[in-house]
Amino acid sequence: MNLSHKKLDIWKNSIDLIDKIYRLTKNFPKEEMFGLTNQLRRASVSITSNIAEGLSRNSANEKSRFLEIARSSLVEVDTQLEISLKLQYCSDNELSDIEPLLNSLFAMITSLNNKIKKKN
Numbered sequence: 001m002n003l004s005h006k007k008l009d010i011w012k013n014s015i016d017l018i019d020k021i022y023r024l025t026k027n028f029p030k031e032e033m034f035g036l037t038n039q040l041r042r043a044s045v046s047i048t049s050n051i052a053e054g055l056s057r058n059s060a061n062e063k064s065r066f067l068e069i070a071r072s073s074l075v076e077v078d079t080q081l082e083i084s085l086k087l088q089y090c091s092d093n094e095l096s097d098i099e100p101l102l103n104s105l106f107a108m109i110t111s112l113n114n115k116i117k118k119k120n
Helices: 009-025 036-056 060-086 099-119
Strands: none
Touching: 009 036, 009 060, 009 099, 036 060, 060 099
């Protein structure tokens, strides 16, 4: 489908994050497949899904709510990456290209949500 949200950097960046998370978690211990690996993957997919769903809504309140959920999922990913680091499932070096993307997405989601709230 040729939907407008697919043209937005916020959506494209969230897709990039999914790719990075899947690549990173491919190297996690097999016993984490249904634990931290699954949690990280689901949370990263949730970010993109909620951005897309929110932007498809007509109501500013609904758009805002879905963006808040997306931002919450992003914070969840950040926390799970910290846990992964602590458990030595990954290194600071492996997270070096993910961290700036998380920061950028957090700012983009916050900014877009603030614009939506102002219009309301």
